[in-house]
Amino acid sequence: YFSHASETPGLGAEIATDHFQNEFVGKKTLENGSITLGVVKNGKVEKPEYQVDGISGGTITSVGVDTMLKSCLGSYMSFLTK
Secondary structure, eight states: OOOOTTSOTTTGGGGGSHHHHGGGTTOOOEETTEEOOEEESTTOOSOTTTEEEOOTTOHHHHHHHHHHHHHHHHTTHHHHTO
């Protein structure tokens, strides 16, 4: 679940919509021991099993979500890989 307390309405606030959040359902987290789950530039998904489209016009928010996922999940690598 993502919130949008300080995001720009209509742009970064899209992270709080079901449309964006539902893109994560069923995605894989790791590929070859590395965190691959992430948000990529809108329309640039190359690995649909691991990636979701970023928000058009919300680049900073999309990059922030991607960074947060990799950083936070990285703290659990020993758990995720066992």
